[in-house]
Amino acid sequence: AQTVTQSQPEMSVQEAETVTLSCTYDTSENNYYLFWYKQPPSRQMILVIRQEAYKQQNATENRFSVNFQKAAKSFSLKISDSQLGDTAMYFCAFMIRYTGNQFYFGTGTSLTVIP
Amino acid sequence: DAGITQSPRHKVTETGTPVTLRCHQTENHRYMYWYRQDPGHGLRLIHYSYGVKDTDKGEVSDGYSVSRSKTEDFLLTLESATSSQTSVYFCAISEHSQAGELFFGEGSRLTVL
Numbered sequence: 001a002q003t004v005t006q007s008q009p010e011m012s013v014q015e016a017e018t019v020t021l022s023c024t025y026d027t028s029e030n031n032y033y034l035f036w037y038k039q040p041p042s043r044q045m046i047l048v049i050r051q052e053a054y055k056q057q058n059a060t061e062n063r064f065s066v067n068f069q070k071a072a073k074s075f076s077l078k079i080s081d082s083q084l085g086d087t088a089m090y091f092c093a094f095m096i097r098y099t100g101n102q103f104y105f106g107t108g109t110s111l112t113v114i115p
Numbered sequence: 116d117a118g119i120t121q122s123p124r125h126k127v128t129e130t131g132t133p134v135t136l137r138c139h140q141t142e143n144h145r146y147m148y149w150y151r152q153d154p155g156h157g158l159r160l161i162h163y164s165y166g167v168k169d170t171d172k173g174e175v176s177d178g179y180s181v182s183r184s185k186t187e188d189f190l191l192t193l194e195s196a197t198s199s200q201t202s203v204y205f206c207a208i209s210e211h212s213q214a215g216e217l218f219f220g221e222g223s224r225l226t227v228l
Contacts, residue, residue, distance in 0.1 A: 102160070105150075107155060
């Protein structure tokens with residue numbers, strides 16, 4: 001079975017500080033993608049960052065970076081210089097290639113950036 | 116932004132009535148999905164489609180059916196709505212060439228009284 005676990009239902013961070021959101025997953029597959037999606041109060045789901053499992057280098061998108069530990073099946077998201085606009089629900093997800101593009105989501109972490 | 120339109124965006128209905136949610140895409144993506152989002156559960160897959168007339172069940176498919184007669188449209192039907200189906204429903208699309216990224220619609224909030 002494919003599962004995604006986000007063990008932090010809620011987190012908060014001071015503006016301009018750094019925060020790390022945790023995510024672990026379980027799969028027996030080797031070929032997959034990992035994602036972090038952001039859902040602000042507007043409810044729109046927005047892709048934050050993507051990691052291909054066969055790439056060892058951690059993905060980075062501006063203030064967002066990941067720590068991908070394939071052996072440990074861990075995929076954490078680091079947000080640097082947190083901004084008020086980062087307040088949102090964050091979902092970790094992975095997709096196994098060549099299986100109908102099925103995506104598996106965690107239960108989400110609600111992040112609040114405090115002014 | 117990916118061209119995905121969900122309708123209706125909000126609906127209130129009564130238990131036992133049929134409800135159909137529509138997802139329309141202009142991206143010609145092969146895969147289309149229906150998810151429901153509930154507090155504490157994240158997003159759960161209801162049904163998905165990998166081509167016209169090709170659909171399959173997700174993890175929470177009971178009480179739901181889908182149809183895809185055209186590439187651009189994916190319909191989700193609740194034959195007889197129940198209060199447990201009160202939720203926010205998201206349509207999403209993807210294509211292999213997009214490195215697996217899911218593009219989401221804006222969501223449809225359904226309340227079953």
